[in-house]
Amino acid sequence: MSSITNNSDNFNYQVTMHDQKEMDEVNLTQETEIHLERHRSVTGANFLGTVLGFLSTGYNIQVFDLVNLVLAYNYGSSYSNFYExxxxxxxxxxxxxxxxxxxAFSDWFGRKACLLISTSLIFVGAALSSVSWGSNGSLIGLFWMMAISRGIVGVGMGGEYVSGIPNTTEDSEEVNYRHRGRRVGFSVNVVELCANVLPKLVGLVLIAIFQYGDIQAIWRISFAFGAIPCIGLFFIRLRMQNSQLFQLQRKREGFLSLDKFDLKYICRNYWKPFVACAGNWFLFDWYIFTYDTFGARILSQVTGAGLLKTSWILLIQRFFYILGPPFIxxxxxxxxAETFPTRFRAVMLGLCSAAGKCGGIAATEAFNPLKQRLGGGDTGxxxxxxxxxxxxxxGIVITWFFTPEYKEKNLIYKDVQYAEFRRELLIVSKPNDSLEEKKEEL
Known part of the structure; x- marks a missing residue:
């Protein structure tokens, strides 16, 4: 009789836990949807901050292409392959x-704080790039100051990607998750690609003005233009807020750092999408960063054109790049940005993008040696x-076999699944903890 009673109690306990589990999941989903519905008005400032931020990033990430050619004209053999x-x-x-x-900081401290710091770094780095100099007129000193300054700009741009993209993706979820891709595509990709044209346009005007005068003014003013938008952008971002998905995640989980359970969850559920995202980004940046860095010099070498004609060709070429956002x-x-839950969205986006930058670094380092190995000159x-x-x-192969599809899927349920995973771990761990405490008491 006692065993029957115990079995009945266990069954009732399991039924109760199952019902409670379903109720918690429904309540969590409803709470999230209601919370998002109430706060859609805050997305306007976030959207504007994202658009202007990627205008700044799009300019700064492309400005070195034409500047590289100008430096070669300006300093000749002193500007060696090493410094280039x-x-x-x-x-x-x-x-x-x-x-x-x-x-890591964006998932920990919030998107807004990281965006403010990123804007500040881009401003400082671009300003220092424009005033680069070497002690006693040393060209080596000038080149190293320029490299360090561009590195500071890069740190800011890295922060822009992993803070701005998650924030605008989560904001787009609040507006209409069915149009999330369209909204993110415009505020990030289209804006950045349009901004990629600006350095070519600015460079074209500056070359037309200074090509027979102080050619050094061309690269200094080009770098300086990258700092100007950051002043207004900083004050706009003071009005931004962390996305509501992030705020709700923080309210639910608190300031938890990533732990072994998160690693287990990622390895179990997200290894395949991570391979697709990181692999494609590696290959894409291998391809694109080479042409962003050496494109002007390649055109100049192949066509034999001077500064002005090369800048015209680059400007026209960049206009065609704007047609590419659906693919990119x-x-x-x-x-x-869609693949991972809010809790570690920025971390995983950062790792995927970091894989891409490794591809960009490898390609840029290998470009000149590989060109020589393949015949050198025009043949190489x-x-x-x-x-x-x-x-x-x-890249086509990786996309076909590994890339997931998230069209018209709500991101809220990723957070619900993650919360349920944490709750199951808590339920499983409590009996063990109690048993250990009893053993210690005995």
């Missing part, structure tokens, strides 16, 4: 550091195109 690669890679190294640091959006920005450049075609084809 060092300065060209400085912002990539900086972005890599910023992605890893701000990826799916592979690079939106998928990593032509043979390199086959290598990059292979890189693009490999």
């Amino acid at each position: 690669t060092t300065i060209g890679n400085a912002d990539i190294y900086g972005i890599l550091v910023g992605l890893l640091l701000f990826g 959006l799916v592979l690079i920005y939106l998928v990593p 450049l032509r043979n390199l195109q086959f290598v990059y075609t292979g890189v693009a084809c490999l």
Whole structure:
């Protein structure tokens, strides 16, 4: 009789726990949806801050392409391959550091605080780049100050990516999750690609003005333009707020740092999407960072054109790049931002993007040696195109077999699933804890 009673009690306990589990999940979902509905009015300032932030980032990430050509004209053989690669890679190294640091900080301290710091770093780095100098007129000192300054800009840009993209993705969820991709695509990808045109336009005007005068003014003013938008942007971002999904996650979980249970959850549920996001970003940045760094010099070498004609060609080329956001959006920005729960969205986005920057660094470091190995000169450049075609084809394979689809799926349920995972761990761990305490008492 006693065993029957115990079995009945256990059954009732299991039924009660199951019912409570379902009720908790429903309540959590309803609470989240109501909370989001009440706070949609705050997304306007966040949207404007995101748009202006990626205008700044889009300019600064492209400004070195034409500047690189100007430096070669300005300093001749003193501007060796070593310094070209060092300065060209400085912002990539900086972005890599910023992605890893701000990826953790954004999930810990909040998106807004990290965006304010990122804007400040971009301003300081761009300003220092424009006034670079070497002690007693040393060109080596000038080049190293320029490299360090571009590294500071890169750290700020890395913070921009891992704080701005999660924040605008989560805000878009509040507006209409069915149109999330469209909204993120406009505020991030389209804006950044349009901003990529600005350095070419600014450079074209400056070259037309200074090509027969002080050519040094071209690169100094080009860098300075990257600092100007940050002044107004900083004050706009003072009005921004952390997304409501982030605030609700913080309210539910508190200031928890990532732990072994998070690692287990990621390895069990997200290893395949991580391979897709990180792998595609690696290949994409391998391809794009090479042309962002050396594109102007490649055009100048192949066509034999001077500064003014090369700048015209680059400007026209950049206008065609604006047609690419649907493709870039799916592979690079939106998928990593949609894939992971709010609790570690910025961290995982930072790791995926960091994999991309590793591809950019590897490609930039390998460009000149690989060109020489493949024949050097025009022959080496032509043979390199086959290598990059292979890189693009490999990206197609990774996309087809590994990339997930999140179109018209609500991000709220990822947070619900994660909360349920933590709750199950808590339920399982409590009996063990009680048993250990009883053993200690005995």
